[in-house]
Amino acid sequence: xxxxxxxISLLIAxxxxxxxxxxxxxxxxxxxxxxxxxxRNAILVIFPLVAVSSAAIIYSLLxxxxxxxxxxxxxxxxxxxYLKVTALWGGQAGSxxxxxxxxxxxxxxxxxxxxxxxxxxIPLVIFVLAVxxxxxxxxxxxxxxxxxxxxxxPADGQGLNPLLRHPGxxxxxxxxxxxxxxxxxxxxxxxxxxxxxxxxxxxxxxxRRWTLxxxxxxxxxxxxxxxxxxxxxxxxxYWAWDPVENASFMPWLAATAFLHSVMxxxxxxxxxxxxxxxxxxxxxxxxxxTFIVRSGVITSVHSFAQSPIGPYFFGFLCLVFFGSxxxxxxxxxxxxxxxxxSSFLSREAAFLFNNYIFLSILVATFIGTTFPILSxxxxxxxxxxxxxxxxxxxGPLFAALLLLMGVAxxxxxxxxxxxxxxxxxxWPALVTTIFIAVLYFVIPLHGWGSPLGLWIITFSTxxxxxxxxxxxxxxxxxxxxSVWVAFSSLMAxxxxxxxxxxxxxxxxxxxxxxxxxxxxxxxTQIRLATGQSLSLGRYTMTxxxxxxxxxxxxxxxxxxxxxxxxxxxxxxTLTPRNELYTRTRQPMTIPDLRATIGEDFYVLIVNWEGFSxxxxxFRAYFNPLxxxxxxxxxxxxxxxxxxxxxxxxDEKVKAAAQISALQPAAGD
Amino acid sequence: xxxxxxxxxxxxxxxxxxxxxxxxxxxxxxxxAVLLLIVNAANGSTQLYVTVEEYHQRQERYEGRDLRxxxxxxxxxxxxxxxxxxTSRLEFTVVDTYNNPxxxxxxxxMNEPRPDLLQHEATALIxxxxxxxxxxxxxxxxxxxxxxxxxxEADPAQHIGKQ
Numbered sequence: 001x002x003x004x005x006x007x008i009s010l011l012i013a014x015x016x017x018x019x020x021x022x023x024x025x026x027x028x029x030x031x032x033x034x035x036x037x038x039x040r041n042a043i044l045v046i047f048p049l050v051a052v053s054s055a056a057i058i059y060s061l062l063x064x065x066x067x068x069x070x071x072x073x074x075x076x077x078x079x080x081x082y083l084k085v086t087a088l089w090g091g092q093a094g095s096x097x098x099x100x101x102x103x104x105x106x107x108x109x110x111x112x113x114x115x116x117x118x119x120x121x122i123p124l125v126i127f128v129l130a131v132x133x134x135x136x137x138x139x140x141x142x143x144x145x146x147x148x149x150x151x152x153x154p155a156d157g158q159g160l161n162p163l164l165r166h167p168g169x170x171x172x173x174x175x176x177x178x179x180x181x182x183x184x185x186x187x188x189x190x191x192x193x194x195x196x197x198x199x200x201x202x203x204x205x206x207x208r209r210w211t212l213x214x215x216x217x218x219x220x221x222x223x224x225x226x227x228x229x230x231x232x233x234x235x236x237x238y239w240a241w242d243p244v245e246n247a248s249f250m251p252w253l254a255a256t257a258f259l260h261s262v263m264x265x266x267x268x269x270x271x272x273x274x275x276x277x278x279x280x281x282x283x284x285x286x287x288x289x290t291f292i293v294r295s296g297v298i299t300s301v302h303s304f305a306q307s308p309i310g311p312y313f314f315g316f317l318c319l320v321f322f323g324s325x326x327x328x329x330x331x332x333x334x335x336x337x338x339x340x341x342s343s344f345l346s347r348e349a350a351f352l353f354n355n356y357i358f359l360s361i362l363v364a365t366f367i368g369t370t371f372p373i374l375s376x377x378x379x380x381x382x383x384x385x386x387x388x389x390x391x392x393x394x395g396p397l398f399a400a401l402l403l404l405m406g407v408a409x410x411x412x413x414x415x416x417x418x419x420x421x422x423x424x425x426x427w428p429a430l431v432t433t434i435f436i437a438v439l440y441f442v443i444p445l446h447g448w449g450s451p452l453g454l455w456i457i458t459f460s461t462x463x464x465x466x467x468x469x470x471x472x473x474x475x476x477x478x479x480x481x482s483v484w485v486a487f488s489s490l491m492a493x494x495x496x497x498x499x500x501x502x503x504x505x506x507x508x509x510x511x512x513x514x515x516x517x518x519x520x521x522x523x524t525q526i527r528l529a530t531g532q533s534l535s536l537g538r539y540t541m542t543x544x545x546x547x548x549x550x551x552x553x554x555x556x557x558x559x560x561x562x563x564x565x566x567x568x569x570x571x572x573t574l575t576p577r578n579e580l581y582t583r584t585r586q587p588m589t590i591p592d593l594r595a596t597i598g599e600d601f602y603v604l605i606v607n608w609e610g611f612s613x614x615x616x617x618f619r620a621y622f623n624p625l626x627x628x629x630x631x632x633x634x635x636x637x638x639x640x641x642x643x644x645x646x647x648x649x650d651e652k653v654k655a656a657a658q659i660s661a662l663q664p665a666a667g668d
Numbered sequence: 669x670x671x672x673x674x675x676x677x678x679x680x681x682x683x684x685x686x687x688x689x690x691x692x693x694x695x696x697x698x699x700x701a702v703l704l705l706i707v708n709a710a711n712g713s714t715q716l717y718v719t720v721e722e723y724h725q726r727q728e729r730y731e732g733r734d735l736r737x738x739x740x741x742x743x744x745x746x747x748x749x750x751x752x753x754x755t756s757r758l759e760f761t762v763v764d765t766y767n768n769p770x771x772x773x774x775x776x777x778m779n780e781p782r783p784d785l786l787q788h789e790a791t792a793l794i795x796x797x798x799x800x801x802x803x804x805x806x807x808x809x810x811x812x813x814x815x816x817x818x819x820x821e822a823d824p825a826q827h828i829g830k831q
């Protein structure tokens with residue numbers, strides 16, 4: 001009964017989306033506000049309808065209604081309640097319904113806004129949004145329906161995979177989905193502007209915060225995914241350049257390039273075509289990513305099984321890409337700008353280089369991800385590129401990006417003086433060189449890659465910190481404020497700029513961590529009898545024995561007891577364990593670690609030979625600076641929140657502009 | 669630290685600037701550099717994707733080459749052997765299909781943990797080469813197992829019925 005209500009609700013939602021698409025088109029073509037208003041109402045109805053469908057699935061998961069194929073696939077009677085709820089996005093059909101729900105939330109919020117100044121775009125915005133939501137509802141209704149029933153009712157379901165029973169994995173997919181769906185709003189406004197032939201910066205200004213919020217969620221999704229891999233997968237890493245990881249990384253790259261280049265359009269009226277292209281690219285990559293993850297067209301450790309939805313997603317991708325391309329070609333003359341880049345030593349040129357690098361990383365990642373398809377088309381043989389490819393291409397490009405991150409904020413709009421730029425870079429370069437030289441002999445650093453990388457990161461970090469320092473100093477001097485008041489006022493007064501610097505700082509801190517792990521990770525695998533030890537880094541680990549006990553649900557836990565010594569001093573007792581879900585016979589290796597700001601000592605059980613043998617095999621990792629990756633991620637997110645937070649000055653300016661716009665009308 | 673002030677040359681905008689040709693040449697040079705990076709990185713980083721059947725049908729073509737294979741794990745064949753304190757050997761067999769497979773491939777992974785997901789019906793993605801003994805030797809870190817809950821069984825009833 002409940003499932004039937006959910007199914008009917010989902011069908012009505014699809015009907016509402018289809019109606020909204022038709023009505024909004026009528027509203028736009030025939031200039032009929034009543035049709036547009038009706039379409040808007042239809043969009044508003046979708047969210048409660050999809051919410052009812054989602055609630056019906058959650059109810060079925062909680063109640064254990066295993067007559068539903070989806071419920072039987074991803075849940076079981078013994079699962080904790082919170083996991084039953086999160087199983088909504090534990091499989092293909094449910095996650096598509098969840099995607100629909102999040103998209104409907106964003107559309108609902110978008111429809112509640114007034115969009116003052118851009119009302120003429122709304123009919124076409126509704127059209128684009130309705131088509132997008134309609135497509136996903138079509139998939140959920142007719143191709144991957146979570147309400148599909150089994151021909152029989154099993155006594156229990158197969159349960160959610162233990163690997164996904166981690167807070168990072170519970171939050172990670174919703175974050176990525178939120179990032180993806182929120183980018184639909186700027187795309188819809190861009191398309192509406194393009195169709196209308198009104199390609200000034202109105203659509204960018206009005207959707208800037210939506211783009212930033214989408215980007216924030218995408219970033220959070222990527223960081224949380226990395227943390228999950230590190231905590232759960234037991235290989236001591238956080239990123240493997242897997243096609244599915246790349247699928248979420250590529251839209252992030254395009255959106256990051258877009259967020260930088262829109263500043264040129266806002267400031268100088270340039271790069272209109274480029275920005276339009278970037279938002280289309282971002283949206284297309286979002287659909288492309290969904291296509292490769294959910295179609296099974298590319299083999300990945302993360303992808304869903306082969307599914308009939310692949311051709312439909314490909315069709316929708318083609319529609320979006322070629323439809324957008326045709327519109328751009330038709331409006332090409334609208335994009336002409338009388339402005340041009342004045343100098344290579346200018347802020348706009350720096351943004352252009354930044355965009356070149358982002359897009360180069362994107363192209364390299366795209367080629368790597370689709371290499372099996374491309375190689376089969378060209379040579380007839382399906383080939384794959386592994387991690388070394390990505391490291392060789394993207395390593396130098398990321399280094400260039402990090403360097404630009406430090407130098408670009410020193411440039412001025414229009415033109416900067418080469419002499420002054422040189423002066424402001426000289427001292428930070430000298431300090432950095434001395435610092436790296438000291439590190440080279442003290443640590444010591446090895447090879448040339450890590451010293452060069454550390455030089456670039458340190459240099460850019462100093463330059464970024466100097467930006468904070470110069471701004472604070474200027475306020476202290478000009479307004480007589482204390483250090484703290486000057487610093488906090490600086491953040492509050494120019495959130496976009498200083499939020500951006502915080503983001504840069506977060507990336508640089510993450511980059512320190514990545515250098516540490518990539519170049520200086522140590523690992524060992526060894527069999528230890530009780531009382532024996534292994535040494536790694538400056539740590540010594542002694543195996544004290546094993547114990548076996550029953551855990552929650554149907555778990556059988558085998559736990560090792562290890563004493564960890566740092567230069568001879570006992571610092572922690574580590575208890576890595578193997579958990580066995582006895583009903584499904586699914587094992588799960590849970591590592592344990594000692595985390596400090598400098599490094600992690602990370603250990604997992606590889607093989608246990610039973611109580612009689614008194615021996616087990618362990619794999620241990622010494623991961624220098626790994627926690628800088630997570631700390632940098634935290635700074636990054638804080639920076640994005642600062643940048644996205646409404647600026648009171650901006651709001652006042654907007655309010656004043658609206659009042660002045662209304663005054664002549666009142667006079668009429 | 670030098671206290672820097674910047675000159676904003678607004679009035680020069682109309683008079684000078686970088687012409688399109690310079691920008692295009694700069695862009696082309698950058699694109700060429702990136703292309704060179706990509707080609708250079710792809711050389712030596714590629715693996716040929718083959719199925720078990722394809723390998724056996726054209727063995728001479730694939731000998732000594734870096735291969736990537738995606739195949740189903742035969743649960744009964746999985747063995748983890750601790751050879752010495754620091755050396756371990758993980759062995760299992762993979763097939764393209766469980767329904768009367770014509771060919772199978774023995775896989776050996778040295779000094780790696782046994783992955784949690786290595787079990788019957790799991791899809792293993794293996795990277796490495798086939799030795800003269802016909803065994804697939806997996807590169808370090810070259811054994812990956814498909815994350816099972818993010819994909820669903822082609823026939824879920826079959827899976828549930830198995831329990």
